[in-house]
Amino acid sequence: MKMDENRQSLLRRIPGVDKILETAYREPFFEGIPKSVLLHSIRTVFDRLRNDILENKESPDPVQVTDTWVLDQVKTSVFRAMTPNLRRVVNATGIVVHTNLGRSLLSRESISNLMDLAGHYSNLEFNLSQGRRGSRYSAVEDLLCELTGAESAMVVNNNAGAVFLCLETLASGKSVVISRGQLVEIGGSFRIPDVMAKSGAILKEVGTTNRTHFQDYEKAIEHNTGLLLKVHTSNYSIVGFKAEVFLEDLVTLGKRYRIPVMEDLGSGTLIDFSKYGWIKEPTVQESINAGVDVVTFSGDKLLGGPQAGIILGRKFHIDRIKSNPLTRALRIDKLTLGALESTLRHYRDPEKAVLQIPTLRMLTRPLGEIQSQAEALAEKLNQMEGGRVRARVVDLASKAGGGSLPLLELPSKCVSVAVEGKSENDIELFMRTAEPPVIGRIENDRFVMDLRTVQDEDLTWIEKAFAGLLLN
Numbered sequence: 001m002k003m004d005e006n007r008q009s010l011l012r013r014i015p016g017v018d019k020i021l022e023t024a025y026r027e028p029f030f031e032g033i034p035k036s037v038l039l040h041s042i043r044t045v046f047d048r049l050r051n052d053i054l055e056n057k058e059s060p061d062p063v064q065v066t067d068t069w070v071l072d073q074v075k076t077s078v079f080r081a082m083t084p085n086l087r088r089v090v091n092a093t094g095i096v097v098h099t100n101l102g103r104s105l106l107s108r109e110s111i112s113n114l115m116d117l118a119g120h121y122s123n124l125e126f127n128l129s130q131g132r133r134g135s136r137y138s139a140v141e142d143l144l145c146e147l148t149g150a151e152s153a154m155v156v157n158n159n160a161g162a163v164f165l166c167l168e169t170l171a172s173g174k175s176v177v178i179s180r181g182q183l184v185e186i187g188g189s190f191r192i193p194d195v196m197a198k199s200g201a202i203l204k205e206v207g208t209t210n211r212t213h214f215q216d217y218e219k220a221i222e223h224n225t226g227l228l229l230k231v232h233t234s235n236y237s238i239v240g241f242k243a244e245v246f247l248e249d250l251v252t253l254g255k256r257y258r259i260p261v262m263e264d265l266g267s268g269t270l271i272d273f274s275k276y277g278w279i280k281e282p283t284v285q286e287s288i289n290a291g292v293d294v295v296t297f298s299g300d301k302l303l304g305g306p307q308a309g310i311i312l313g314r315k316f317h318i319d320r321i322k323s324n325p326l327t328r329a330l331r332i333d334k335l336t337l338g339a340l341e342s343t344l345r346h347y348r349d350p351e352k353a354v355l356q357i358p359t360l361r362m363l364t365r366p367l368g369e370i371q372s373q374a375e376a377l378a379e380k381l382n383q384m385e386g387g388r389v390r391a392r393v394v395d396l397a398s399k400a401g402g403g404s405l406p407l408l409e410l411p412s413k414c415v416s417v418a419v420e421g422k423s424e425n426d427i428e429l430f431m432r433t434a435e436p437p438v439i440g441r442i443e444n445d446r447f448v449m450d451l452r453t454v455q456d457e458d459l460t461w462i463e464k465a466f467a468g469l470l471l472n
């Protein structure tokens with residue numbers, strides 16, 4: 001009975017919408033805030049409050065339900081509504097191509113080209129020398145051919161789209177021969193067998209999970225075979241008793257039976273990473289040299305550009321793909337195209353590209369440089385007021401990410417932090433919801449930040465976030 005009275009009196013204390021609105025308009029905080037946002041925030045706060053009271057939650061404390069308290073809640077809600085949902089974060093995970101955090105960062109040149117194109121008209125589909133309609137792909141087509149030795153090139157929205165478009169064009173209604181070891185799932189429900197089914201191609205799987213031989217492919221060829229497909233198993237690795245057929249040999253087989261050969265390279269790199277003592281990742285140039293008819297790869301994985309799907313290969317096939325009506329539905333946007341062109345231009349000088357393209361720079365960062373950055377950050381954190389933060393530099397490994405180089409462990413330097421009075425989960429949550437959010441990880445019961453993926457300008461944000469945590 002007493003409870004009910006309490007509830008009733010609490011509910012009665014919720015002020016009217018009009019009253020709060022009127023108070024809000026007198027506060028400078030709400031200046032310039034659209035009325036729709038303010039009203040929505042007030043209603044959200046009231047709804048939550050009513051629910052809390054009816055469901056008998058312990059909060060709010062009855063004495064708290066004052067106009068000022070309600071207004072503070074509204075301020076928080078308005079602030080959230082006015083902050084863009086999609087925003088920058090500090091990537092302290094050490095995963096360079098982090099699909100959840102936006103994969104690749106663009107180079108300075110790409111960003112400036114993109115800004116120029118965004119605010120001005122462009123020759124997107126206009127041939128300036130001939131004064132008539134031109135092709136959207138011409139901005140990058142010659143460049144891609146120059147860099148890779150391919151006969152012809154085109155680009156679409158992403159690599160998933162590229163694979164689908166190629167299968168639909170080259171093999172709809174026909175069978176596609178592929179090794180059982182390459183029927184991969186990329187994540188986000190992109191599975192080779194499902195994509196193939198949607199494209200109208202008929203899956204003809206050969207060999208076994210760990211071993212597939214030349215004869216397996218050859219035996220599977222029949223009158224209706226439309227394509228021999230190789231998928232680079234970029235996000236997992238089979239070790240031990242294994243065998244796969246080289247692309248060169250598939251090309252030989254394809255020539256013998258006049259069947260095109262396609263390769264989905266996934267991350268697709270233009271630079272041979274074995275130079276850096278890493279595990280060998282096949283390059284795009286190697287696929288072209290092997291004589292592949294069509295090869296596809298992502299723009300924003302190891303290439304380090306914007307989200308895009310790049311298709312290279314023989315002109316005969318690329319022309320067919322270009323004239324597929326689906327191409328329009330998978331069309332690349334002009335801003336992406338501009339950023340992609342700038343990214344590709346860097347590759348004319350591979351030594352410089354490694355320094356200019358952020359993804360490549362982070363992957364090849366000297367350990368000493370990461371260490372100095374980590375030491376400087378640890379020192380700053382240790383000097384924070386009250387001495388409540390204990391930070392130290394630890395050796396951990398970073399990953400390439402983005403489903404590339406799955407076995408690669410790049411030695412890195414991390415800052416491991418403990419804060420008096422806070423659990424590692426408290427720290428992780430506070431940092432993740434800071435402004436801008438700082439995404440780290442928990443390892444050995446400690447909040448850990450891998451400095452490989454942290455930009456210099458991020459360091460002050462990390463310090464500010466910790467200062468906020470100490471006030472909390």
Ligand SMILES: *Cc1c(COP(=O)(O)O)cnc(C)c1O
Nearest residue numbers: 158159160186234266267298403
């Ligand atoms: C990542 C990947 C894809 C999909 O590429 P997106 O650019 O993410 O669409 C397709 N195939 C392979 C082998 C991949 O690694």
